[in-house]
Amino acid sequence: MGQANDDNDLLGFVRDLADPATFTVEEDLGHGYVRLRVTEAERRQALQDIRSVEDVVKELVRNARDAGARHILVSFQKEKGRWRNICVLDDGGGIPPELHHKIFEARVTSKVREVVTDHLGIHGRGMALYSIKQVVGEVHLVGSEVGRGTAIRARIDTRDVPERKDQSTFPRLEANEEGVLEVVGGPHNVPRVLTEFVLQDDEVELYLGSNAEILSTLYHLSSDLRKSWAGGGRLEGRPLWFELGGIKEGKALRNFAWERLGLAVSERNAFRVLECEIPPLMSINELLRSGAEDPGLRRSDLHRPIRVEWSDQLARRLTPQDLKLLSSRLSEVFQEIGERCWLAAEHPVIKRRKDRLIISLRLHEKED
Structure with missing residues (x-):
């Protein structure tokens, strides 16, 4: 009799273990009501927070801004018509090395005393990176150093996490009665997300482009910073891309771009960056300042014409x-x-x- 009871207890334990509710429900309240475990509630909230590629970019850029970044660069490139590759780089406060493995966990945040409220809602619950990890899956911290900034890369299957079809058109802007620019139309795409950030905070320079375009922009930012430093200028910090301007060989540039910044470029495109055949981008801030109320702004308008003074190259x-x-x-x-x-x-x-x-x-x- 005792053996039969033991067997029944064991079978009951195995059934409970196999039941998904065992890991999702903290308490059965009866009448079809339950109290979820905190981890399950967090998982379900993550599915609600991140529903599109635009949401991923929004949260990554918010994190960079809240880290005190002055420059935020968004690499945005499609692969085989399905996979969206995103890399967000900033020169903000960075993440201490002992916390690198924890940033994608729930409720991990640097905003100890208060949450941040902006035009996109509440931010500071420590759920943004956790939510992205739960929904996207393939997201990595490429690198981060205190005082030098952070690089985070994501690869998104747009069959699972959709995006707007038009990712080239900027939104339409008009000045309101107070003369302040506002978004009045256009697709709810990534250019719109970034435009709304710029309209809220013009102090942070935001860039959007392909891997090669972002690499070229970083290369020129680094070169200008290094020239200023060599000339005795004040150096407030060395961002993750500071060393770029000292690289003079295509293969070395390609390797640095991937290993240190999360930007996948061919050796040929790395060489073209060095030769100034791929010019740096203007920031979205500059684009809006120069032609904000132009109804036809597109990502191609971020391209600068090649100028000799960028490179000190006589052949140019x-x-x-x-x-x-x-x-x-x-x-x-x-x-x-x-x-x-x-x-x-x-x-x-x-x-x-x-x-x-x-x-x-x-x-x-x-x-x-």
């Missing part, structure tokens, strides 16, 4: 017309040489590389 002083003229003259000169050496050459290919030109002439045996 030569225009495409100059190169075309040089190529034509080289063809004429080589034609005379080729006659003597029984050689023919294809049209010259001329590339600008900092303070030099690289000229390629493909040779062939001259035919009768």
Whole structure:
């Protein structure tokens, strides 16, 4: 009889263990009512907090702003028409190394004394990163150092976490009776989320672009900072990207971008950044200051034209017309040489590389 009771108790224990309610319900109140465990309540709240890609960007940017960042850069790139890759980098207060493994846990926050209320609601419950982790799954702290800022990368399956189809158009803005700009229309996309941040706090410079565009922007920010520092200027801090401006080789730049900043770029694009073929972006703040009430603003309007003074590269002083003229003259000169050496050459290919030109002439045996 005792053995049968023990068996029944064991079976009951196994059934309870297999029942999901065992881990979600703290107390059965009867009549179909229960009191959820705190962890389950948090999980369900996370599903409510993060329902779109736009929500992910909103929470990551809010965290960066609350950390005291002066620059926030959002890398925003689509992969195979399905996966949205996001990396948010800032130069805020950073996270102590002993807390790196805890920031995606619930109720972990640096806002000890009070919550923050802004145009998006209450912030400071310590639930933002936890919510993103629960919903997105693939989110990582790339790096963070106290006083140098933070880089967080997320990869989102847009079949599970949707996004607005149009991610290129900025919202329509109009000045109200007090002359203050307000959003009056346009898609509820990431450009709109970031525009609303800028309208609330113009002191923080916000950037939006592809991985290569953000890398180029960081490279130029770093170069300017390093020049100021070398010239005796005051250096208030060394952000995570401070070392970028000292890198002069494409492979090294690509590796630094991925390992330290979470930006995946090809070696070719890294080289193009070094050669100033991918110009830095203007901030959304600057775009709005220059043409805020333009009804047709798009992400492409953030692109700057290439300027010689960014790079100190002598070869950049030569225009495409100059190169075309040089190529034509080289063809004429080589034609005379080729006659003597029984050689023919294809049209010259001329590339600008900092303070030099690289000229390629493909040779062939001259035919009768």
